[in-house]
Amino acid sequence: MSESVKMPALGESVTEGTVSSWLKAVGDTVEVDEPLLEVATDKVDTEVPSPAAGVVLEIRVAEDETVEVGTVLAIIGDPSEASGSPEP
Numbered sequence: 001m002s003e004s005v006k007m008p009a010l011g012e013s014v015t016e017g018t019v020s021s022w023l024k025a026v027g028d029t030v031e032v033d034e035p036l037l038e039v040a041t042d043k044v045d046t047e048v049p050s051p052a053a054g055v056v057l058e059i060r061v062a063e064d065e066t067v068e069v070g071t072v073l074a075i076i077g078d079p080s081e082a083s084g085s086p087e088p
Contacts, residue, residue, distance in 0.1 A: 002077025003052040
């Protein structure tokens with residue numbers, strides 16, 4: 001089953017973040033807690049770890065794009081799931 005990577009809440013007053021850079025690309029294998037992307041807010045810059053082991057199936061937010069906390073950034077799963085839709 002695939003898993004969504006969402007923009008984390010990086011502080012009480014932080015409502016959005018900007019994807020600084022992707023450390024992995026579609027098709028790359030990732031492990032749990034392996035850095036997946038870098039996010040910048042007005043208060044902090046940080047790496048976002050992968051919530052699951054698998055393959056990056058989809059990247060939904062481009063570098064330098066600003067999105068709200070909770071927005072799906074990417075999909076991690078098994079390569080055989082690439083044609084399916086993940087759970088929200």
